[in-house]
Amino acid sequence: MKRKITLKQIAKELDVSISTVSKSLKDSPEISEDTKLKIQAFARMYNYKPNNIALSLKNRKTKTIGIIIPEIVHHFFATVISGIEQVANENGYNVIICLSDESFDKEVINMEMLANGSIDGFIMSLSKETQLKADYHHITEAINQGMPVVMFDRVTNDILCDKVIIDDKKAAYDAVQDLIDKGMKKIALVSTVDYVSVGKLRTDGYEKALLDNDIPFNKNLIIKVEDMDHCGEAIEKLLLDRAIDAVFAVNELFAVIAIKAAHKMGLNVPEDLSVVAFTDGIISQFSTPTITTVSQDGIKMGRKAAAMLIDRLQKEEAEEEHEEHEEHYRTEVIETHLIKRDSTK
Amino acid sequence: MKRKITLKQIAKELDVSISTVSKSLKDSPEISEDTKLKIQAFARMYNYKPNNIALSLKNRKTKTIGIIIPEIVHHFFATVISGIEQVANENGYNVIICLSDESFDKEVINMEMLANGSIDGFIMSLSKETQLKADYHHITEAINQGMPVVMFDRVTNDILCDKVIIDDKKAAYDAVQDLIDKGMKKIALVSTVDYVSVGKLRTDGYEKALLDNDIPFNKNLIIKVEDMDHCGEAIEKLLLDRAIDAVFAVNELFAVIAIKAAHKMGLNVPEDLSVVAFTDGIISQFSTPTITTVSQDGIKMGRKAAAMLIDRLQKEEAEEEHEEHEEHYRTEVIETHLIKRDSTK
DNA sequence: TTTCAACACGAAAACGTTTGCGCGACCCTT
DNA sequence: AAGGGTCGCGCAAACGTTTTCGTGTTGAAA
Numbered sequence: 001m002k003r004k005i006t007l008k009q010i011a012k013e014l015d016v017s018i019s020t021v022s023k024s025l026k027d028s029p030e031i032s033e034d035t036k037l038k039i040q041a042f043a044r045m046y047n048y049k050p051n052n053i054a055l056s057l058k059n060r061k062t063k064t065i066g067i068i069i070p071e072i073v074h075h076f077f078a079t080v081i082s083g084i085e086q087v088a089n090e091n092g093y094n095v096i097i098c099l100s101d102e103s104f105d106k107e108v109i110n111m112e113m114l115a116n117g118s119i120d121g122f123i124m125s126l127s128k129e130t131q132l133k134a135d136y137h138h139i140t141e142a143i144n145q146g147m148p149v150v151m152f153d154r155v156t157n158d159i160l161c162d163k164v165i166i167d168d169k170k171a172a173y174d175a176v177q178d179l180i181d182k183g184m185k186k187i188a189l190v191s192t193v194d195y196v197s198v199g200k201l202r203t204d205g206y207e208k209a210l211l212d213n214d215i216p217f218n219k220n221l222i223i224k225v226e227d228m229d230h231c232g233e234a235i236e237k238l239l240l241d242r243a244i245d246a247v248f249a250v251n252e253l254f255a256v257i258a259i260k261a262a263h264k265m266g267l268n269v270p271e272d273l274s275v276v277a278f279t280d281g282i283i284s285q286f287s288t289p290t291i292t293t294v295s296q297d298g299i300k301m302g303r304k305a306a307a308m309l310i311d312r313l314q315k316e317e318a319e320e321e322h323e324e325h326e327e328h329y330r331t332e333v334i335e336t337h338l339i340k341r342d343s344t345k
Numbered sequence: 346m347k348r349k350i351t352l353k354q355i356a357k358e359l360d361v362s363i364s365t366v367s368k369s370l371k372d373s374p375e376i377s378e379d380t381k382l383k384i385q386a387f388a389r390m391y392n393y394k395p396n397n398i399a400l401s402l403k404n405r406k407t408k409t410i411g412i413i414i415p416e417i418v419h420h421f422f423a424t425v426i427s428g429i430e431q432v433a434n435e436n437g438y439n440v441i442i443c444l445s446d447e448s449f450d451k452e453v454i455n456m457e458m459l460a461n462g463s464i465d466g467f468i469m470s471l472s473k474e475t476q477l478k479a480d481y482h483h484i485t486e487a488i489n490q491g492m493p494v495v496m497f498d499r500v501t502n503d504i505l506c507d508k509v510i511i512d513d514k515k516a517a518y519d520a521v522q523d524l525i526d527k528g529m530k531k532i533a534l535v536s537t538v539d540y541v542s543v544g545k546l547r548t549d550g551y552e553k554a555l556l557d558n559d560i561p562f563n564k565n566l567i568i569k570v571e572d573m574d575h576c577g578e579a580i581e582k583l584l585l586d587r588a589i590d591a592v593f594a595v596n597e598l599f600a601v602i603a604i605k606a607a608h609k610m611g612l613n614v615p616e617d618l619s620v621v622a623f624t625d626g627i628i629s630q631f632s633t634p635t636i637t638t639v640s641q642d643g644i645k646m647g648r649k650a651a652a653m654l655i656d657r658l659q660k661e662e663a664e665e666e667h668e669e670h671e672e673h674y675r676t677e678v679i680e681t682h683l684i685k686r687d688s689t690k
Numbered sequence: 691t692t693t694c695a696a697c698a699c700g701a702a703a704a705c706g707t708t709t710g711c712g713c714g715a716c717c718c719t720t
Numbered sequence: 721a722a723g724g725g726t727c728g729c730g731c732a733a734a735c736g737t738t739t740t741c742g743t744g745t746t747g748a749a750a
Contacts, residue, residue, distance in 0.1 A: 004461070004490050006736060017700045022738060032698060047486075051462040053407065054736035056398045057705045064441070073427050075627075078418045085417070085444050094458065096409070096441040099430050106434075113439065116349070117396040117706090141392075145349050256631045263633075282420075286601045288608075288633035351706060362730045367708060377728060399706035402735045462736085 005046045014042060056117075061317075065309060066119035067097045068110055070127045070154075075281035076298050077125070080152065083302020084123055091310050093120075104129040108138045115141075121148040121309045123302075126156060132195045134158065148312045150305045154197055162308045163331040164301055168198050168278075171294045171336040172205025175276045176248055178338055180213050182345055184246040184274060188221045188238055190231070190254040202250045202278060225254065235261040239273070246274040246344075252283045255291050259343065275343040289342035301334050308332065350391045359387060401462075406662075410654060411464035412442045413455055415472045415499075420626035421643050422470070425497065428647020429468055436655050438465075449474040453483045460486075466493040466654045468647075471501060477540045479503065493657045495650045499542055507653045508676040509646055513543050513623075516639045516681040517550025520621045521593055523683055525558050527690055529591040529619060533566045533583055535576070535599040547595045547623060570599065580606040584618070591619040591689075597628045600636050604688065620688040634687035646679050653677065 011018045016035065024031050024039035025048070031039075056062045065088055069077045081097065088095050096119060098110035107127045114122070122142060130136070136159050143149055149161045179187055189206050192199035203222070210217050221244065225231045235258050238244060249255035255277035262273045269275055269289055277284060277293045284291035308330070356363045361380070369376050369384035370393070376384075401407045410433050414422045426442065433440050441464060443455035452472045459467070467487060475481070481504050488494055488506060495507045524532055534551050537544035548567070555562050566589065570576045580603050583589060594600035600622035607618045614620055614634055622629060622638045629636035653675070 002490065007738095008736075018737085019701080019739080020699060023699090026738085030698070035698080049457070049461045050738095051736050052458075053398060053401045053462040054705090055738085057402050057707095057735090058737050060705065062398065071427070072417075072430070073420070073423045075418070078423050081442075082416070082418050082444070085442070094441055094443065094463070096439055097426075097430070098439065099427070112394070113397075116394045117398040118439070145347065253631075260633075282627055283631045286598075286628045286632055288605075352708095353706075363707085364709075364731080365729060368729090371708085373709095375728070380728080395708095396706050399735090400708090402705090402737095403707050405735070 004051070005043075005048050006051070007048075010039065010043060010046070010048065014039060061120050061313075062118060063092055064094045064096055064119045065306065066111075066114040066122045066124075067095055068100055068107060068114075068122060068124040069097070070100050070102045070125060072097070072099055075283075076153075076279055076296060079298025080125075080302035080305070083299040083304075084306040085302075086299075087303050087306035087310065091306075093306075093310065100127040100130075102127045102129055104133055104135065111138045111142060115145065115147055119147075120313055121150070123150045123152065123305045123309055125152050126154040126197075128196055131156070131197055146316075148309055148316070150309045150312075152301055152305045156197065160327075160329055162305075162312065162329050164304045164308065164334060165331065166296055166301070166334045166336050168201035169205040169208070171296075172202040172248070172250075172278070173209045174205075174336075175278070175294050175338055176206050176209035177213070179246045179248065179274055179276060179344070180209065180215070182274065185215060186221065186244040187215075187246040187248055188223065188235075188244045190223045190225060190235065190247060190249040190258060192250060193224050193226060199250055206248055232257050232261050236265060239265055239267065244273070246276070249275065249277040251279045252277045252281050252291060252293060255293075255343070256283055256287050259287065259289070259291070269343050270345050274345060276338075277343075280339055284339075284341065292341045292344040293339050294336050295339050296336060297334055304332050304334065349396070350388075350393050351396070352393075355384065355388060355391070355393065359384060406465050406658075407463060408437055409439045409441055409464045410651065411456075411459040411467045411469075412440055413445055413452060413459075413467065413469040414442070415445050415447045415470060417442070417444055420628075421498075421624055421641060424643025425470075425647035425650070428644040428649075429651040430647075431644075432648045432651035432655065436651075438651075438655065445472040445475075447473045449478055449480065456483045456487060460490065460492055464492075465658055466495070468495045468497065468650045468654055470497050471499040471542075473541055476501070476542055491661075493654055493661070495654045495657075497646055497650045501542065505672075505674055507650075507657065507674050509649045509653065509679060510676065511641055511646070511679045511681050513546035514550040514553070516641075517547040517593070517595075517623070518554045519550075519681075520623070520639050520683055521551050521554035522558070524591045524593065524619055524621060524689070525554065525560070527619065530560055531566065531589040532560075532591040532593055533568065533580075533589045535568045535570060535580065535592060535594040535603060537595060538569050538571060544595055551593055577602050577606050581610060584610055584612065589618070591621070594620065594622040596624045597622045597626050597636060597638060600638075600688070601628055601632050604632065604634075604636070614688050615690050619690060621683075622688075625684055629684075629686065637686045637689040638684050639681050640684050641681060642679055649677050649679065 007018050007021045011021045020031060021039055024036040025043055085095055100107035104127060107130055139149060139159050143161060151161060152164045155163045155165055176187060191203050207217050223234045247258045249258060255275050258275055259269050262269055267273050275291060277291050280293040280295045284293045352363050352366045356366045365376060366384055369381040370388055430440055445452035449472060452475055484494060484504050497509045500508045500510055521532060536548050552562050568579045592603045594603060600620050603620055604614050607614055612618050620636060622636050625638040625640045629638045
């Protein structure tokens with residue numbers, strides 16, 4: 001149980017100064033070969049490694065990225081983390097992850113926690129509650145303190161920063177258009193409540209596709225799921241009442257519930273009902289039938305977000321207080337495409 | 346773009362010493378009320394928060410837990426993280442996550458990285474490659490340096506430390522026994538290669554259940570999946586050759602593949618073939634039919650692991666170099682139970 | 691022998707905290 | 721008026737680094 005060795009201890013042991021040890025380990029020409037070799041050997045023997053915390057304090061940077069997301073038991077978010085981690089690793093960064101649990105307060109607490117020197121920059125996706133309250137003071141504050149922020153997926157126009165998103169509206173439009181092309185006319189939408197930005201955008205895309213094809217936009221064909229438990233019932237009711245021929249769901253969970261509801265009523269998918277979902281995850285790949293989805297490449301999204309953040313950090317470092325902060329923020333759009341599987345004809 | 350304010354800046358601004366500022370903010374009785382109020386007001390105005398890195402350096406502890414897992418795009422591991430994060434948060438800890446990607450080298454690099462002062466302790470699950478090589482020097486080293494380690498799920502007897510696992514053998518035994526109770530005799534096992542500890546244990550449980558019921562243990566009914574792509578074929582072959590009546594899969598992915606294979610051959614689940622799987626995840630809940638599984642409560646596992654680690658950290662802090670390190674390590678076993686769904690009769 | 695460069699190393703500041711201790715100023719007691 | 725006590729504050733060390741700027745010793749050139 002020997003604690004990690006420090007420069008000071010090596011110095012004392014070898015009867016030289018701390019600076020001599022430090023310089024020797026960096027192979028500085030200031031130090032004689034003899035001394036260097038002796039110190040290096042000693043350090044290697046005791047497996048000396050510089051203390052990260054001390055380095056962070058000295059360099060005023062931690063080489064750590066803070067990630068704040070609503071939840072982690074969620075295929076999409078897990079893939080994004082995976083993407084972030086890849087790029088972070090490639091560039092010598094670590095990631096520290098905080099979960100907001102869809103709570104505004106936790107999001108704020110976590111951000112303030114990390115903002116006090118623990119990290120060099122944020123990558124985040126807004127919690128539902130934050131989007132509902134539209135209170136972004138914690139983010140503004142972080143940015144004002146010079147902490148770069150990259151938002152992904154659930155973003156807001158109220159904050160100026162780098163963002164990486166998918167074109168939710170267009171993707172939804174394309175998915176619905178595909179249904180229409182196949183002859184569907186009565187297309188139901190199963191969505192979340194409106195304050196979640198992506199839900200709103202996907203609804204917009206759905207509506208536009210209908211209108212562009214001269215299909216009346218019928219509010220009765222839209223289910224806004226507030227609470228998971230009644231989702232199935234609502235869909236069954238719609239199937240019963242309206243004789244719809246397709247369902248467009250904003251996530252795969254809603255889609256699989258729709259399929260189960262259809263089965264329960266003796267309808268076959270895709271023969272009697274086509275189903276398309278947003279977010280290509282595990283469920284879509286393994287449900288029966290497999291579900292046609294809009295791909296939403298989390299890995300790519302995460303990689304892009306991390307690349308943007310690290311790019312900014314490095315630029316910052318290069319400028320080094322030149323104060324020429326070119327406040328030019330970018331919004332990257334990740335391509336999506338429709339993955340055709342067995343839930344559509 | 347004002348950088349975060351420091352004690353030094355406040356001191357200079359108010360023309361007092363740094364210590365006076367620090368003590369005032371801690372409401373020390375050493376300082377007069379007047380001065381304290383003035384300083385506190387000023388600090389609040391500038392939203393002063395102590396720098397975490399400086400605190401970490403001073404206190405020799407970071408209030409951060411390092412997590413090393415093979416991958417994150419995996420329901421089970423995601424739930425474990427979620428559990429860890431809950432308890433960590435409740436106790437004022439942050440979590441920093443590294444992915445080994447099932448690679449030994451990455452596991453080593455990540456551990457060494459974090460061990461240099463970045464964290465107070467580890468929670469980890471071994472990568473496949475590490476288990477294959479059975480090389481645990483990096484873990485021993487961390488422990489020798491006084492860094493507490495808690496291992497979960499994929500553990501090894503070669504390392505002495507706190508562990509939290511499920512009783513893989515017993516859980517497998519129970520699952521197979523349940524099949525036997527229902528009249529199954531020809532039960533196939535779809536497993537991973539043996540060096541993954543849990544795969545081995547689950548196989549043992551399967552074997553014991555058979556033998557205890559006087560059912561011959563037939564190696565030909567076992568499929569060791571090396572490579573995902575041929576998994577389906579192997580199962581189909583078995584279904585064709587052997588007329589098996591049940592499949593016990595060590596994870597839900599193998600189970601769903603078995604079900605698909607069965608369907609493809611015109612067999613119905615559960616009428617013609619029962620399927621039970623380990624690891625209760627998303628797939629089991631949403632596949633058709635839903636799959637009977639052995640629950641493996643990741644949240645609980647994560648919570649337990651975090652609790653054990655934090656407990657040890659606090660004990661360490663209390664002892665404070667009393668050197669009375671009671672090296673008594675515990676292994677906690679998380680309860681499992683069979684969740685009966687539609688893939689079994 | 692004096693002078694100066696080169697060499698090898700150490701002292702100290704800095705990053706941002708916390709905290710034990712010392713010290714001056716004041717007031718009260720005798 | 722001298723002694724003692726209290727109050728209010730600052731100094732400095734410590735955590736573990738890196739790096740700039742000395743500084744003492746040596747050897748060679750003048």
